Structures are given as structure tokens and as C-alpha cells.
Amino acid sequence: MAIQAQPEAPTASPAPREQSLSTFWLVEVMNDLETGQPMLLASSDPTLGDLQVVTAGQVIAQATEQHKKIADSVALALAYEAATKPVANEQPPTWTAPEIDTGASLPITCMVGCDHRHKGDAEIPNFAADLSCTNHDDENQTGLPVFCGDDSAPTAVLSTLIQVSPFHENPARRVPHAAVEVIGDHFLEDLDPDGLAAVIDHFEQRVAAMHVRHAELVRARAAYLGRCA
Template identity: 50%
Template sequence: MNRVTATATAPSAIAEQSISATFHVEVMNDLESGQPMLIGSSDPSQGDLQVVTPDQVIAKAAEQYRIIAKAVRLALDYEAATKQAPTGPRRSWLIADNKTGMPLKGTCLEGCHGLHFEMTSGTADADDVVCINFDQANSTELPIGCGSTDGQDWATLSVLIKSYPVHPDEEKRIPHAAVEVTEDHYIEDLDDDGLAIVIDKLQQRVDGMRIRHAELVRVRHEHLGRQA
């Protein structure tokens, strides 16, 4: 039996809710014929215990996976709603625009990993200055090959949060996401266990992307609040 129960109580950003999933499968012998039977239930008290087919079990498993995924998302939403925003100082700088000579005053994106070489040179093109928050905590590498080449480890579905703090286009200054996707590359020769591993890793990436989505919502809100 696999059971997931989650209840969250947090500030008004997230409502109270509960998610449960029950999935019971067993093989037992019929008392009269001695023949094995496949038995299934999705009730916590097993009140609906009955003979089922393998197809019914597979269909019920898919339904339970969806419920479990909702429970995971609830946990991530709770984390995003209750997570304290970093309070440390962010880098600020004043440089000259290469094209106009006008001063450009910028403040780093929260969690920026950019090197900002323009801070040393003192000049840059306004549309080249970029802040990047890498997806370091939630990254996945998969052995992806192309054509006849052997698979190499590639970062898969990583999400960057970016901002161009002094860009002429105001929309570019607002934090936004960039998803790293590999094109025309395949993970090949997978047996059933290998495919299950890939599915698990992709699910981890989806969960990680949900975390990044919550972070993007927060940093955009903070950015727009500062602008206001």
C-alpha cells in the first residue's frame, strides 16, 4: 500500500487542503479453486477490495500517480509560500553606456551568479548586461546521444532566471525564465527499468521546475514592487 497525506496551513498565500492516495494490490489464492486471483483496492479501509485485471491495476496506478503529483505540488507550493526571501545586500554598480556615454545604474537580480565584468571595465552596452540565477540546486544530467554517437551527460530541463537590469526595453529588466532544452538528442536502448529511471528523473525535473516557477513569481513580484 502506498499512501500520501499532506495538510498545509500557512498565511493567506496558500489555503488549507488535504490530499490522500491509497493503492493496494495483492495476489491471493481462491479458497475453493486454489487459483490465484489479482485483488485491488483504493479505499483506506479496503471496503472496495475486489478481483481486478492487470489493465485495471495499471489504470488505477496512473490515477494514483496523478494524486501523488498533486501532493508533491502542494508541498512545493507550501515551501514557496512560507520561504523567507534572502535579506542580504545585492550588488549595485554604476557604469557608462558604450553607445551613449550615459551612466547606467544597476542592481543585481536576487541570487545572481553573473560575473559582471563590466563592473571592472566601467563600460558596457546596456543590452549586454545580464544577471543570471543558475538552477544549481535542482539540476539533472541524462546520458543523451545523437545519431550513432554514444550518450554523454547533458543538463536537461534546467531553468535559469534572468534579468537585464539596465536594458532599454523595460520588459527585459523584469526577471524571466529560460529553459535549457536539448534538441535532436535521444536516450536510446532503454529497457523497462531504464525507462522507469528516466521517468523518475524527468519527474524530479518537473518538481524542480515548479520550485523555480515559485521563485520566478516571487522575484518578479519583488522587482515590480521596487519599481513601484
């Protein structure tokens, strides 16, 4: 059964509303002029009007807020790009899939950006709930040598898929949603934009905590090797 594109009138994305986003965050270590002791200072004011002594925990909390502002700026830029770029004439393909229970032909129009090969779906009967479109974002996939009993190849980590399953019993899967591959086929699924943002915030907090642990590791190694010297 062939997959055939159906001509549709191209539509542009709505223009983003006028808005301005900016952020500033300074963190520095300075020595107190009177005591000579180092101090951790931070400011969110370009004029440094609110420069004050802070803790590492306060820096981590503020860094999370700054990441959110940067993410909002990226979202604004993408909305602008979507609203202003020329509309492509190429339309997502529309095709039919045989349903395994009833034998009915289910009409499906691919999600924009779908890179899933549907040849088998269009020829072999399948359960309606299992039919889906996926954008894999192959350019941003990465792996780490995570030991899971077989260390012969890197394990995929933190890949993000965009999917839609138009006939799934879960309504959250009937519209485009994200699935984050935390590690090797273990996913956080059914994420709407707010859900994905919450996952990103969580990971950013964990990365900030890892930076703290990195500094602690450097100190621990220096002390340990100093004793062994």
C-alpha cells in the same frame, strides 16, 4: 567600474495564509479471491472507502494530481520559511553598466540570489537587452551520456535557471523568470511560475509513461531471453 552595494532597509516576506494540505494515494496489486486473477487497485481515501479496480492509465493520471498536491505543499513550506526566517542584512549589489549605443550608464540592482559575475558587464559596453542576472543553482545540475556526435562528456539535462533582464524588449524577461535547459544549451525560456509548473507537470507525465515502458521492457526481455534459452 566598481560594483557597489547600496544600503536598503531589509523587508520580510508576507506571512502565508493559514491552510492545510494533505494527500493520500494507495496503489496495490491483489489476487481476486474467486478467480485468482491479479487486479490493480487504487484508493485516495485513508480509510480505503473508495478502493476500486483501476487501469494503469488511471494510476498515471492520478499520480499527476498527487504530484501537484505535493508541489503545492512544498510551495507552502517555502512560503512559510521565507516569512519566518531572519531577514539578512546583506543587500543585493547595485551597479552601473555602460550601454553600447548611447554610452549611458544604466543602473542595475541585482536579483536576490544572483550568482553571475558582473565585472565584465560593469566595465565593457554592452547592449541593454543583453544585461541580465542569473541564479544557476549549480548544486542541482546533472548530466547524462546523451550521444550528440561527441560522447566524450555527459550532456547537461533538466537544469533550471532563474533569470531577469531588466532592459529586455520582452516584458516577460524584465521580471524574474525560469529557463529550463532540456538538454545541452536547448532551453524552454521565459517561464513564469505557472509556466514552470506546466513544464513540471509535463515532465512528470512523461516520467510516469517511462515507468510504464520500463515494465513493458522487463516483460519483453523476459520473453525474449526465455525463447533464446
